[in-house]
Amino acid sequence: MTNQQPEIQSNGPSKGGKGYFKAFRSYFSCVPMLGWLAGIIAAVLFERFLGDQISELLGLPKIPVLFGCMIMLKDFSLIPSALAFLVGVYFIPILLVGRALAPVFNGLAGMIYKISPMFSVVLHLALLYLALHLWADLSAYRLMTLKFTLVAVMLTLSLNVINGYMGEFSCSHPGFMALGAYAASVFTLVLFTNDRFFGEALLSPSMGVYFFPVAIILGGFAAALGALVIAIPSFRTRGDYLAIISLAFMFIVKSLIENLEVVGGPRGLGSQPNYASLPMVFGWTVLCIWVINNFVRSTLGKALNAVRDDESAADAMTVNTRRTKMVGFLFGAFWAGAAGGLFAHILRYVNPASFGLQRLAEILAMVYFGGLNSVHGSIVGAVSISLLGEALRPLELFKWIIIPLLLILVMIFRPTGLIAFKEFNVKQLVRPRN
Amino acid sequence: MPLLEIKDLSIRFGGLQAVKNYNLTMNPGDIRGLIGPNGAGKTTVFNMMTGILTPTEGQVLLNNWSIEGFQPYQIAARGIGRTFQNLCLWRHMTVLEHVKMACYSKITYGLFGAFFGGARRKREETQMTNKAMDLLALVKLDQFADQLVGNLPYGAQRRMEIARALATDPKILLLDEPTAGMNPEELDQIMEIIRLVHGEYKMAILLIEHRLKFVMELCERIQALVFGEVIAEGEPEEIRNHPQVIEAYLGKEIEY
Numbered sequence: 001m002t003n004q005q006p007e008i009q010s011n012g013p014s015k016g017g018k019g020y021f022k023a024f025r026s027y028f029s030c031v032p033m034l035g036w037l038a039g040i041i042a043a044v045l046f047e048r049f050l051g052d053q054i055s056e057l058l059g060l061p062k063i064p065v066l067f068g069c070m071i072m073l074k075d076f077s078l079i080p081s082a083l084a085f086l087v088g089v090y091f092i093p094i095l096l097v098g099r100a101l102a103p104v105f106n107g108l109a110g111m112i113y114k115i116s117p118m119f120s121v122v123l124h125l126a127l128l129y130l131a132l133h134l135w136a137d138l139s140a141y142r143l144m145t146l147k148f149t150l151v152a153v154m155l156t157l158s159l160n161v162i163n164g165y166m167g168e169f170s171c172s173h174p175g176f177m178a179l180g181a182y183a184a185s186v187f188t189l190v191l192f193t194n195d196r197f198f199g200e201a202l203l204s205p206s207m208g209v210y211f212f213p214v215a216i217i218l219g220g221f222a223a224a225l226g227a228l229v230i231a232i233p234s235f236r237t238r239g240d241y242l243a244i245i246s247l248a249f250m251f252i253v254k255s256l257i258e259n260l261e262v263v264g265g266p267r268g269l270g271s272q273p274n275y276a277s278l279p280m281v282f283g284w285t286v287l288c289i290w291v292i293n294n295f296v297r298s299t300l301g302k303a304l305n306a307v308r309d310d311e312s313a314a315d316a317m318t319v320n321t322r323r324t325k326m327v328g329f330l331f332g333a334f335w336a337g338a339a340g341g342l343f344a345h346i347l348r349y350v351n352p353a354s355f356g357l358q359r360l361a362e363i364l365a366m367v368y369f370g371g372l373n374s375v376h377g378s379i380v381g382a383v384s385i386s387l388l389g390e391a392l393r394p395l396e397l398f399k400w401i402i403i404p405l406l407l408i409l410v411m412i413f414r415p416t417g418l419i420a421f422k423e424f425n426v427k428q429l430v431r432p433r434n
Numbered sequence: 435m436p437l438l439e440i441k442d443l444s445i446r447f448g449g450l451q452a453v454k455n456y457n458l459t460m461n462p463g464d465i466r467g468l469i470g471p472n473g474a475g476k477t478t479v480f481n482m483m484t485g486i487l488t489p490t491e492g493q494v495l496l497n498n499w500s501i502e503g504f505q506p507y508q509i510a511a512r513g514i515g516r517t518f519q520n521l522c523l524w525r526h527m528t529v530l531e532h533v534k535m536a537c538y539s540k541i542t543y544g545l546f547g548a549f550f551g552g553a554r555r556k557r558e559e560t561q562m563t564n565k566a567m568d569l570l571a572l573v574k575l576d577q578f579a580d581q582l583v584g585n586l587p588y589g590a591q592r593r594m595e596i597a598r599a600l601a602t603d604p605k606i607l608l609l610d611e612p613t614a615g616m617n618p619e620e621l622d623q624i625m626e627i628i629r630l631v632h633g634e635y636k637m638a639i640l641l642i643e644h645r646l647k648f649v650m651e652l653c654e655r656i657q658a659l660v661f662g663e664v665i666a667e668g669e670p671e672e673i674r675n676h677p678q679v680i681e682a683y684l685g686k687e688i689e690y
Contacts, residue, residue, distance in 0.1 A: 291549050298555060299534050299541060299562060300548040306524045306535050313522030315506040316484060316515075318539035318602050322505075327545065373526065421526055 031098040032433045034112075035105035037127040039094035044134040047089050051138075058084055065139050069391035102433075109432040117427045124430050129282055136278060143278060147346045149386045150285040151339050156366040156382035157292050157375065158335035163364075164372035164420075165296055166328040167308030172230060172246035173336050173363050175253035178355035179226045180219030180337025181344035182263055185272050187215040188345070195271050197264065205273070212275040216284060216341040223337025224330045226253065231329050235322065250360065257352040268351025269344075276345035284342055288335050293375050293424050295331065304328045305373070362389070365407050371417030375424035381417065435498060437462050437638055438606050443482055443492035452478050453662040456492070458640075460606065465632050465639045467653035469646065469673075471682060475662040476642045477519055480608050484516050485509040496605065511539035515604025517595040519611050519642075523583045529594055530579040533566035534559075536601035569597040573627055589620030596627060606638040607631070613645055621648065628652060650674065658682070 031039075051063040058081035064071050067090070068082030098105075112120045136143040155173065162170045190198045192208030203211075226249070234245040258266045295301040303324040306314040315321050344350045362385070370381020385403065392399040410418065436459045443456040453475040460466060468476050481487040483494050485506040494501045501509045510516075524532060540562075547555035570576040573593040578586060583594060592612060599607055612628070613621050625648065631637055643649040649656060650670040658666040658679045666676040673679055 294551050295548050298543075298548040299531075299538065299559065300543075300545070302527065302531055302535060303538060305527055309524035309526055310522045312486065312506075313518065313524065314535070315486075316510050316518075316522075317536040317598060318507050318511040319535065320505075320507050320538070 028095065028099060030106070030433050031102045032106050032109040033124055033430050034109040034127070034432075035098040035102050036094070037124060037131060038101065038105060039097035040131045041127065041134065042097045043090050043093040044131055046093050048134060048138065051089065054089060055085060058082075060085060063138065065141055066145065066387070066391050070394060073392070073394040106432040106434050109430065110434075113431055117430070120430045121426050125286060129279070132282065133278060144346070145387070145390050147276065147278065147281045148343075149383055150281045151343050151346065152363075152366060152382040152386040153285055153379055154288045154335055154339035154342070155363050156370065157288060157378040158332045158339065159363050159367050160370075160372065160374070160378045161292060161296070161304070161328055161332035161335075163367055164374070164377075165301070165304045165308070166325060166332075167304075168325070168329070169240075169243040170246045170329070170332070171243055171360055171364075172227075172249045172253075172333075174355040174357075174359040175246075175250035176223035176226055176333045176336035177340035177343065177359070178253050178257060178350075178352065179222045180216075180340030181350045181355070182219075182257060182269065182340075183222035183337070184215040184219035184341030185269050185344045185350060186263065187218050188212065188273055188275065189269070189271070193271065193273050197262075197269065208273055209275050212280065212345070215275075215345075216338045219341030219344075220334040220338040223340065224334040226337075227330045227333030231326055235325050235329075250355075254352045254355055257355075264351070266352060268349060268353075270349040272345045272348045272350075274345070274348065276342050281342055281346065284338065288338065289375060289379070292331075292335065293426070296375070297423065300324075301328075365403065368417055369407055369410055371414075371420035371422070374417070374419050374422045376422050377417050377419040380419055436460060437464075437497060439495040439498075440483070441493055441495070443479065443489050443494065445478060445482060445487060446490045451662055453482070453489075453659075456659075456662075456664060458657070460638050460640065462605070462638055463632075463636045464655075465628075465641070465653050467641045467643060467649040467656040467670075468659060469643060469649055469656060469679075470659035474659045476659055477610055478662075479659070480516060480610055480642065483509075483608065484514055507539070510602055510604075513603070513605035514608065515599040515602045515606070516608040517592075517599050517610055517612060519614065521591050521595060523591060523595075525582070525584050527583060528580050529570065529575060529583055529586065530563065530566055532583055532594060532598050533569055533601045534562045536598045537562045537565065539602070566597075566601060569600050570594075572600070572630065573597045574623070589616050589623065592616065592620075592624065593627060596624075596631070600631065600635075604637065606640065609639060609641045609643075611642050611644060613643065613648055621645075625652065646674075 047063065055063050060071060060078060060081055064082055064085055068086050071082045072079045109120070112123060132146060136146045155177065159170070159173050162168055186198075188208060189195055191203045191211065192201050192205045194201050194205075230242070230246055230249050234242045257263060263269050296304070303314065303319045306317070306319055307321050307324050311321055366381040366385045367378065369385055370379070371377025388403060389399065392402055395402070414420070438458065438460040440456060440458040443453060444451070445453050456479055458466070468479065470476050478487065482489045483501070485501055485504055485508070496512060496514060499512065501512075524535070527535070541558060543552070543555040543558050546552075567576055567579060570579055573596055575590060575594055575597065578590065583591060586594065596609070596612065609628070612624050616624065628639065629652070632639055641649060641653060653670060655668065656670055656673045657664050658673060658676070660682040665678045665682065666673055668676070
């Protein structure tokens with residue numbers, strides 16, 4: 001970020017909004033990730049201890065749950081006070097702490113980075129978790145939204161492996177998610193829960209939480225198995241075939257579950273145990289990002305890009321294209337299944353209707369909004385679309401006009417998405433900025 | 435025992451006999467040329483040798499191993515490396531990544547390493563990077579290693595393709611019109627690189643080329659292919675004076 005300065009000078013006197021934005025960016029470019037995280041924690045703590053008083057002062061009924069969007073859209077007269085809350089409680093503390101203490105945090109970040117980059121990454125993750133935990137602690141709704149957002153990140157990233165990195169168009173993600181959700185649910189319900197579907201728990205329910213990762217992995221493998229069923233016939237060809245076969249697969253899975261009375265049929269499957277706590281979901285999301293990022297940065301994983309950009313060249317350069325495509329597809333499906341397993345245990349209820357076309361549109365929107373072939377993009381896309389979806393909830397039907405409209409705009413101005421074709425280097429991210 | 439032996443290679447697309455009874459024997463260190471007018475079937479020969487097309491008759495033996503029934507990537511890993519007539523590049527990848535990708539068959543860290551990292555992967559990736567950088571230095575592209583391949587000028591892309599083909603550790607290198615669309619300066623660079631590869635690695639090279647001067651200067655023996663059949667074979671001097679070649683190939687160029 002240090003090379004921002006000359007860029008501005010070469011542009012001459014800043015013109016209009018873009019220039020101000022650039023000046024703003026360069027002013028804050030010296031703040032390391034550690035500084036931002038500290039700023040966020042400070043803001044969250046500020047809200048936690050003084051939020052009630054401030055919102056009372058501003059005439060708000062209570063602390064705005066999701067950045068004030070709900071309040072603003074419900075009662076237009078409260079827009080100024082909600083904005084004031086947003087600026088006063090979030091923006092100013094974050095920017096102030098970040099900028100004012102930037103030298104301190106730069107030094108600190110440099111010191112930690114010198115000990116071990118890996119340690120620095122872990123520390124940053126711990127701080128991020130702390131910030132999220134403190135933020136979500138204030139209301140159950142926030143916690144729920146946060147968990148679903150994290151699951152959305154997993155889903156988006158896993159679909160990006162197939163649609164972005166591998167360049168195929170797969171429509172079966174809700175199907176994989178359903179397989180994962182049902183497999184994980186059946187596992188926990190049969191073994192650890194006394195419920196009306198499968199009767200007495202086979203094992204002691206107190207052990208259940210330790211076996212929850214097994215349930216998630218099982219869900220992942222169930223989805224990967226489903227992916228194998230698609231991959232065998234459709235990878236003989238390229239292009240539209242996979243899109244069509246995978247769309248068919250999604251509907252097959254949905255109607256299969258609808259007709260399986262054992263798992264509740266169209267009524268769905270409920271009362272999953274409450275194992276998907278925030279640390280669990282956060283941990284799985286981090287694991288998912290880490291493994292996928294590891295994979296796509298290895299030469300073995302980059303073979304996906306080679307196959308996408310020119311398959312015959314990849315073939316001639318000793319790349320086993322069939323195996324590469326297979327691995328990419330099953331890998332993406334695995335993480336979709338794992339995300340499905342988490343989803344089922346967060347909502348503690350699944351029904352086939354939630355794995356339909358609407359879910360597909362949502363995940364696809366996140367992938368294409370955020371950017372193909374990029375971990376950054378997937379995170380940004382998933383977080384922004386799912387938060388936007390929650391924030392615009394008061395608008396009801398209009399939500400489904402605004403989000404697609406936004407997507408169309410992105411497609412016009414940045415056809416590959418906001419942050420496409422960029423490598424995600426965590427160690428670069430946590431480095432001090434000086 | 436010859437390095438490469440091609441016996442009576444023929445292919446037929448429906449009613450079109452694209453290549454008929456093509457024969458070639460190459461020993462290690464040989465450098466051969468294959469010339470012929472457009473549509474003569476030169477690239478088709480290459481495609482059969484690399485497993486992209488399956489010949490209707492005949493066989494290709496590499497060190498007495500028949501390529502029949504193997505996938506292109508397996509044949510490439512066994513030692514037939516190639517470049518393409520129209521550049522086949524991966525446009526979202528950097529130059530270094532291109533060359534590293536060609537080391538794919540030597541990766542042993544497997545999916546576990548790809549997913550979770552580890553010492554073995556780190557070691558192998560470093561090895562591959564070093565090898566790729568050496569090859570890029572050979573074609574004088576090491577300073578562009580981190581550039582996206584689309585940012586390179588055309589001649590450099592061609593050289594990158596040679597480095598990429600070399601990274602597969604070929605026993606025989608097939609170059610499909612390495613000088614197509616190049617200016618004289620780039621031509622000299624390519625010539626130098628081919629000489630270097632041939633001299634330093636003692637690699638067998640088979641060259642498809644349109645520029646006769648270039649082929650005549652480089653190759654020890656030349657075959658002329660017209661309408662899928664070899665009409666002449668011999669030393670550059672023989673080919674230059676061969677009446678049928680002049681009629682089929684050079685004659686056209688004078689007319690043009």
